[in-house]
Each structure stands twice: as C-alpha cells, then as structure tokens.
Amino acid sequence: MTQTFRTAIVTGGSKGIGAAIALRLARDGHAVVVNYARDETSADEVVASIERAGGKACAVKGDVADPHCLTYLFDAGEASFGPVHVLVNNAGIMDNGPVGSVSDADFEAQCAVNIGGVFRGLRAASARLADKGAIVSLSSSVVGLYQPGYGVYAATKAAVEALTHVLAKELGSRGITVNCVAPGPVETGLFMAGKPEAVVERIRQMNPFNRLGTPEDIAAAVAFLTGPDGRWINGQILRANGGVV
Template sequence: MIQPSKTAIITGASKGIGAAIAQRLAQDGHAIVVNYSSDKAGANQTVEAIKKGGGQAIAVHSDVAAPSGMTQLFDAAEQEFGPVCTLVNNAGIMRLGPLGTSSDADFDAQIAINIGGVFRGMREAANRLEDGGAIVSMSSSVVGLYQPSYGIYAATKAAVEAMTHVLAKELGPRGITVNAVAPGPVETEFFLAGKPGGVVEAIKKMNPFGRLGTPEDIAAAVAILAGPDGRWINGQTLRANGGVI
C-alpha cells in the first residue's frame, strides 16, 4: 500500500461530472477511488487519465444503493491508500415525468440512489472519515426552480440538502466540513439524454451567460469545498449554476 497524504472517494465517477471531479481532486493532490456501478470502461478511462497526469487512482465497482455499497468503497480505499479524508457523493439518477403518471419503479429507483446512496455515504463517512476531512454531496438547482416533471428528482435533492445541513452540525466538533453543490444545467450525457436541440437552446437562454455549465465548472466548486480554502464553509449548498436562480 502506497499511502498518500490524502484520499478521496468519488461515487459515480466513470463519466461526466464525477469523472471531472475525480481528475480535479487528483490534480489537487488526492489519491482517488473512482466508483462505478456499470460503466467499467469509463471508470478505467478516468483512472488512466489521472495516472497520466501523475496521480494515483483505482476503480472500484460498488452499488451505492445497496446496504453494503459504501462500506465496500471505504474498505477498498483504506486497503489501497489508507484513511479517507474526502467523500464526494456524486452518484445519482434522474427520471423525469409528471407526478400523476410517474411509476412506483421510477420513485423507488431515485429514492434508493439519490437519497439512500447519499445517506449511506454520509453514515460511513461519519464513522470512518479522518478528522478535518470533507464531505461534498451533489444536489441540483432544480431545488428552488420546481419545474414540471422534476417532482421526484427535486424531492430527492432537497433531502440531500437537509441531510447536509444536519450532518454539518453533527460532525463540526471533529473539524469535518459537510456541504452540497447544486449544479444548474451541465453539458453531460446525463443531462442531454432525450432533449431535442431546441429545448437545449432554450435552457441555455435561461442562463445569464447563455451557455450550459461544464463538468469542469462543477469540479472547480467541489475542489473549493474539499480543499484548504473551504475550511470555513460548512453546512452550505453552493448553487453552481451561472446565475439561473
């Protein structure tokens, strides 16, 4: 085991925002545990990109919706790199539709990953994270916009923000910061799937900058909260959305 000065676990880091966060925190000196549930090839690509940049990383398969998922991630991180100082709860899914026609399966899946995965990550981190560490969870700027078809997804992200504020108070005595980042529309496969070009252009116009965010924009916000410049930011939700709301 090569023990680095600091280790970070990023859930759902095989592509998109998660991969960008993994690469940015690696640049900032973290050894990275790249979690994936299905996209092994993408996770390996993220690991290789980190290693090419001189960093340390491993890919670990784990389902964060499962009761043992986060325990497996922390076990793998500690075995490879030593104690964990940073957890980024990034894994999530989004299934859109009017509340009146949404299925139980759509509801259950989003609850299991978006809330359950974050809860289990927070619980494991509360017991195993190094003192002085950081927990960053991904919310969404749809909390506050309350757009039609986003009802279940927005509800799960509101729960993430509530748990963030509570856990920040519980872990404060150990010097562990707990925050959330709430991206606006970001140009990823996750966001663009199923959206016609005209819809995407209309969404761009909602932003004062007239563009979508990039995964690197969100990774930069996470890096602040996970780094030394974010030690006085605690129990907050940072709306990284370019001014949408």
C-alpha cells in the same frame, strides 16, 4: 500534479460530472477511489488519465443503492491509499415526469440511489472519515426552481440538502465540513441525449451567461469545498448554476 496527501472517494466517478471531479481532485493531490456501477471501461479510463499525470487512483465497482456499497468503498480506499479524507456523493439518477404519472418502481429507484446512497455515504463517513476531512454531496438547482416534471427528483435532492445541514452540525467537533454543490444544467452526454437543439438553446437562454455549465465548472466548486480555502464553509448549499434563479 502535486504530491498525493489525501484520499478521496467519488461515487459515480466514471463519466460526466463525476469523472471531472475525480480528475480535478487527483490534480489537486488526492488519491482517488473512482466508483462506478456499470461502466468499467469509462472508470478505467479515468484511472488511467490520473495515473498518466502522476497521480494515484483505483476503480471500484458498486451500486450505491446497495446497502453494503459505501462500506466496501471505504474498505477499498483505506486498503489502497490509507485513511479517507474526502467523500463526494455524486452518484444519482433522474427519471422525469409529472408526479401523477410516476410509478412506484421509478419513485423507489430514485429514492434508493439519490437518498439512500447519499445517506449511507454520510453514515459511513461519520464513522470512518478522517478528522478535518470534507464531505460534498451533489444536489441540484431544481431544488428552488421546482419545475414541472421534476417533482420526485427535486424531493430526493431536497432530502440530501436536509441531511447535509444536520450532519454539518453533528460532525463539526471533528473539523469535518459537510456541504452540497447544486448544479444547474450541465453539458454532459446524459443531459444532451435525446434533446432537440431548440430545447437545448432554450435552456441556455435561461442562464445569464447564455451557456450550459460544464463538468469542470462543477468540479471546481467541489475542489474549493474540499480544499484548504473551503475550511470555513460548512453546512452550505452552493448553487453552481451561473445565476439561474
């Protein structure tokens, strides 16, 4: 564990990819605000893991679909650890189905979290992130693949990528980098739930490495973009998917 020198907010940081990102950023020397919407126990476990390793973290409840959530997360980060240098917009939801069968409620829920939550995070960071900071939002490799059943989800993530391209130009004068990481299939509890092994194996075989990604694979990409070696990378979409095209 290196000495803490920056503060990071990770939305949806209690489990899966978000938890791996929080743990990795803490290992790299960040004090981490671990945001969660419902699972307080998992968020507390992430914080405890960081603290056992000598790092600093706090768990903060909030649903990114709430217009006030990101303001509250920045307030909590600044009060606990000082100026916020890194924002990772990880929180997201997915409800698959053919476009013709998606209800208004499902459409609006995905837009509220996947677009609205990221937009408000980017807006808050525009005003409050420290100069020479870094923003990483999670997109998805379904943008570009355009698979049946992923229409609304892919549309929300395409919007995240568009916001990223624009904000990178708007914040460049302050030395803030703005990028996306777009994972392919990742072996998390949420991804594996309800999938027969034959389906999982078929998805593995879509990848040149014949495996699923891991949360740590994605966390490593985020760590690169938020770390000193990523300072010349800006306005980019890093498709962290092992070569699925």
